[in-house]
Amino acid sequence: xxxxxxxxxxxxxxxxxxxxxxxxxxxxxxxxxxxxxxxxxxxxxxxxxxxxxxxxxxxxxxxxxxxxxxxxxxxxxxxxxxxxxxxxxxxxxxxxxxxxxxxxxxxxxxxxxxxxxxxxxxxxxxxxxxxxxxxxxxxxxxxxxxxxxxxxxxxxxxxxxxxxxxxxxxxxxxxxxxxxxxxxxxxxxxxxxxxxxxxxxxxxxxxxxxxxxxxxxxxxxxxxxxxxxxxxxxxxxxxxxxxxxxxxxxxxxxxxxxxxxxxxxxxxxxxxxxxxxxxxxxxxxxxxxxxxxxxxxxxxxxxxxxxxxxxxxxxxxxxxxxxxxxxxxxxxxxxxxxxxxxxxxxxxxxxxxxxxxxxxxxxxxxxxxxxxxxxxxxxxxxxxxxxxxxxxxxxxxxxxxxxxxxxxxxxxxxxxxxxxxxxxxxxxxxxxxxxxxxxxxxxxxxxxxxxxxxxxxxxxxxxxxxxxxxxxxxxxxxxxxxxxxxxxxxxxxxxxxxxxxxxxxxxxxxxxxxxxxxxxxxxxxxxxxxxxxxxxxxxxxxxxxxxxxxxxxxxxxxxxxxxxxxxxxxxxxxxxxxxxxxxxxxxxxxxxxxxxxxxxxxxxxxxxxxxxxxxxxxx
Amino acid sequence: xxxxxxxxxxxxxxxxxxxxxxxxxxxxxxxxxxxxxxxxxxxxxxxxxxxxxxxxxxxxxxxxxxxxxxxxxxxxxxxxxxxxxxxxxxxxxxxxxxxxxxxxxxxxxxxxxxxxxxxxxxxxxxxxxxxxxxxxxxxxxxxxxxxxxxxxxxxxxxxxxxxxxxxxxxxxxxxxxxxxxxxxxxxxxxxxxxxxx
Amino acid sequence: xxxxxxxxxxxxxxxxxxxxxxxxxxxxxxxxxxxxxxxxxxxxxxxxxxxxxxxxxxxxxxxxxxxxxxxxxxxxxxxxxxxxxxxxxxxxxxxxxxxxxxxxxxxxxxxxxxxxxxxxxxxxxxxxxxxxxxxxxxxxxxxxxxxxxxxxxxxxxxxxxxxxxxxx
Numbered sequence: 001x002x003x004x005x006x007x008x009x010x011x012x013x014x015x016x017x018x019x020x021x022x023x024x025x026x027x028x029x030x031x032x033x034x035x036x037x038x039x040x041x042x043x044x045x046x047x048x049x050x051x052x053x054x055x056x057x058x059x060x061x062x063x064x065x066x067x068x069x070x071x072x073x074x075x076x077x078x079x080x081x082x083x084x085x086x087x088x089x090x091x092x093x094x095x096x097x098x099x100x101x102x103x104x105x106x107x108x109x110x111x112x113x114x115x116x117x118x119x120x121x122x123x124x125x126x127x128x129x130x131x132x133x134x135x136x137x138x139x140x141x142x143x144x145x146x147x148x149x150x151x152x153x154x155x156x157x158x159x160x161x162x163x164x165x166x167x168x169x170x171x172x173x174x175x176x177x178x179x180x181x182x183x184x185x186x187x188x189x190x191x192x193x194x195x196x197x198x199x200x201x202x203x204x205x206x207x208x209x210x211x212x213x214x215x216x217x218x219x220x221x222x223x224x225x226x227x228x229x230x231x232x233x234x235x236x237x238x239x240x241x242x243x244x245x246x247x248x249x250x251x252x253x254x255x256x257x258x259x260x261x262x263x264x265x266x267x268x269x270x271x272x273x274x275x276x277x278x279x280x281x282x283x284x285x286x287x288x289x290x291x292x293x294x295x296x297x298x299x300x301x302x303x304x305x306x307x308x309x310x311x312x313x314x315x316x317x318x319x320x321x322x323x324x325x326x327x328x329x330x331x332x333x334x335x336x337x338x339x340x341x342x343x344x345x346x347x348x349x350x351x352x353x354x355x356x357x358x359x360x361x362x363x364x365x366x367x368x369x370x371x372x373x374x375x376x377x378x379x380x381x382x383x384x385x386x387x388x389x390x391x392x393x394x395x396x397x398x399x400x401x402x403x404x405x406x407x408x409x410x411x412x413x414x415x416x417x418x419x420x421x422x423x424x425x426x427x428x429x430x431x432x433x434x435x436x437x438x439x440x441x442x443x444x445x446x447x448x449x450x451x452x453x454x455x456x457x458x459x460x461x462x463x464x465x466x467x468x469x470x471x472x473x474x475x476x477x478x479x480x481x482x483x484x485x486x487x488x489x490x491x492x493x494x495x496x497x498x499x500x501x502x503x504x505x506x507x508x509x510x511x512x513x514x515x516x517x518x519x520x521x522x523x524x525x526x527x528x529x530x531x532x533x534x535x536x537x538x539x540x541x542x543x544x545x546x547x548x549x550x551x552x553x554x555x556x557x558x559x560x561x562x563x564x565x566x567x568x569x570x571x572x573x574x575x576x577x578x579x580x581x582x583x584x585x586x587x588x589x590x591x592x593x594x595x596x597x598x599x600x601x602x603x604x605x606x607x608x609x610x611x612x613x614x615x616x617x618x619x
Numbered sequence: 620x621x622x623x624x625x626x627x628x629x630x631x632x633x634x635x636x637x638x639x640x641x642x643x644x645x646x647x648x649x650x651x652x653x654x655x656x657x658x659x660x661x662x663x664x665x666x667x668x669x670x671x672x673x674x675x676x677x678x679x680x681x682x683x684x685x686x687x688x689x690x691x692x693x694x695x696x697x698x699x700x701x702x703x704x705x706x707x708x709x710x711x712x713x714x715x716x717x718x719x720x721x722x723x724x725x726x727x728x729x730x731x732x733x734x735x736x737x738x739x740x741x742x743x744x745x746x747x748x749x750x751x752x753x754x755x756x757x758x759x760x761x762x763x764x765x766x767x768x769x770x771x772x773x774x775x776x777x778x779x780x781x782x783x784x785x786x787x788x789x790x791x792x793x794x795x796x797x798x799x800x801x802x803x804x805x806x807x808x809x810x811x812x813x814x815x816x
Numbered sequence: 817x818x819x820x821x822x823x824x825x826x827x828x829x830x831x832x833x834x835x836x837x838x839x840x841x842x843x844x845x846x847x848x849x850x851x852x853x854x855x856x857x858x859x860x861x862x863x864x865x866x867x868x869x870x871x872x873x874x875x876x877x878x879x880x881x882x883x884x885x886x887x888x889x890x891x892x893x894x895x896x897x898x899x900x901x902x903x904x905x906x907x908x909x910x911x912x913x914x915x916x917x918x919x920x921x922x923x924x925x926x927x928x929x930x931x932x933x934x935x936x937x938x939x940x941x942x943x944x945x946x947x948x949x950x951x952x953x954x955x956x957x958x959x960x961x962x963x964x965x966x967x968x969x970x971x972x973x974x975x976x977x978x979x980x981x982x983x984x
Contacts, residue, residue: 335774350777472721
């Protein structure tokens, strides 16, 4: 901590939050909101006279609310920087602190929120985790029974500089406890959080050993389901606890009851080794509560193009091979923001993140993929009449449509989602590597034989294609009647692709992409959703059963969802039957033909369409 | 355009991951009949050195101008094969992948025949796209060699210290009044019982 | 092996595949036991072990053990199961299977007979009436056996059990 505070190359900006990120790898423009402390750091000498006169007391979050602090405070004695802060939510502006500060004049109530703009090459997200509040688990009585604590509250009580100078008392009567019990997996591995929080077994063992050292006669039990000690030296640590006489009772307690007279607690559990229900009377119960994602992690993630998995923690690019990378090039994740981690693991990830970042920072220039869009100036209608739809579709300001002139793309700003391409009314925009002709060629290749028996699936690169990969990695079986065509973003999905697929006989078409909040291109999914909403109606009018086209949003981690959707689609396809599909397609052909008319204006695409018709004639 | 095309298709066994369900040799045979394909070969592990040598040698021997690698997910090995064809003198964007592992053999082990047809369709799709691929040049952008670390807990502090030691200007932002995060709240840490601050 | 086949059929009838699947995720934490009021009275009754046997496919073992009938449907286990396994509802299904395969325990038969006869599981005793009076509770009323009880027994299929048991 102190090292970071003194490092000549590290600028510590505390009491500050990320406001906005623009730009791309190597060239991020970042706005940081610096909240006012109302104390001038250069003038404050940390004497604390202001604290003595402040009349306001509020719960101290650093001590998990076990103590109070003043409205003017430093969170803890070793804080870096050691500068006081006025909590304006609590302050009553009596200005006694100004008086106490006297000639130092370090207090300044006129401070305003400040926006700092930074040019940044790479960003590392290390926002950590939150502790689950166990109040909703009513049967454990947290919040109602004074002697039920969370592990972090105990952590503060055991700290020599904490509220009790490191001594453990029963909060109900400040008496020394004779018997304490820990309960593991509170809010982990259950219907609240499916995952294992990972480090609770170890910190519980640690706290039990600290208690043993301080109180050799204290009776200590740990109620657990499994003890997980996978890292170096951990199992040995567990053995040490057993040697020290800590009792390990396998069983997840069903309930804690309280004696209303003396606030003693009764734990109702099964002792699995005995196979019997037991009741244990103790002085203090400590709940080993789950780690959970920060409540604002999605908001922050969407600013950075970092998505969250089903657990709410940030998603890495690849679970094994790219654990630090995110879908946004130049943005990395480290520590518990990606999932619960202990200290050694977090430190290792910090080093890994700095190494990943320095790959970019150490090069004078960085190569980015050229999957960008460009405008055919001859086709752009903005010359003839005001259009500019493309400009409204781009979340990066990479495409500009000046009045009376053709639109143009700023290559370095374009992220290559293809949303402008799909929404251009004149078909004047092309996305490199995902051109109309390439995609139409794929549609025709896949549907060349027995098209009515196939489900054509359009996916985006980041999420739904990733979901299909996850289904594969997890070997989640589904029927083999689907075929995937990948684009970078669902925003690229032109309705004409869907009409063309049905025109040449597809059994079903499924369009997919990320969840709305996860779009790698900020708004691409939103435009896809809007654009595709009308498709079922249009298809129905043409004679195609609406259930033959569907739209599904899923994240890269949702292999289960992908597999389920494929199973359901396959069942739908079978229930409709090939004969009906053929009939419907035949009936819909003229209408679909009209809808893909502009494809014929592209000579390359027209060639594919023509080639296919020739095959039809031959058949 | 069509007459100039010289496409090579390479079907990976991935050990038994692909070959355990479908026959890559047969798949290559069928792929060789697709228009524009001049050669189709199979290999035990396309991503391995010998696999890449096979691709590179074939590019030279058959004067290939498009390559289709039918193997695992492009999210895994697209960079590998792009570099591979580049080293053989081809523009990296003239390579297209067909995912016949994650999207096929791993999820359809119970339907080997249908899985074969699906794999062939995926190759046919990749070949079709390959016909219309164009060489692309990567965009070079300048790099500001400054880093931003969001969150000053143990992971963020470690990152910032390493980056700072490497000599990069690093901004470490923290929403609380002090750095330290959760770690600062802990008295001692496992398994060595040392102090956390 | 006739019985086994019957069992499979019965499980299917009762929607068994569904509940057998649900129980597969049980990780044997014992929460159901810790909160079970019956386990406190009879330490041999253990819902966790019933779930364990079920997940291992040992259904005949469960239905051949009279302990199954001790569950009193307070649903505490179902409420608190961290894997959301509907333990008590599964026990109902198991009891249904047991009833069909091997009948119901004698105690329950007697209670059923009593219900068919009087509409109550036990007769109204003078002691009960005295206590109700002390507690200011209204007097117990005799239910119409002919109309309501018989209809209920018929509609739930309970009368068939009863006939079978009486024949025995």
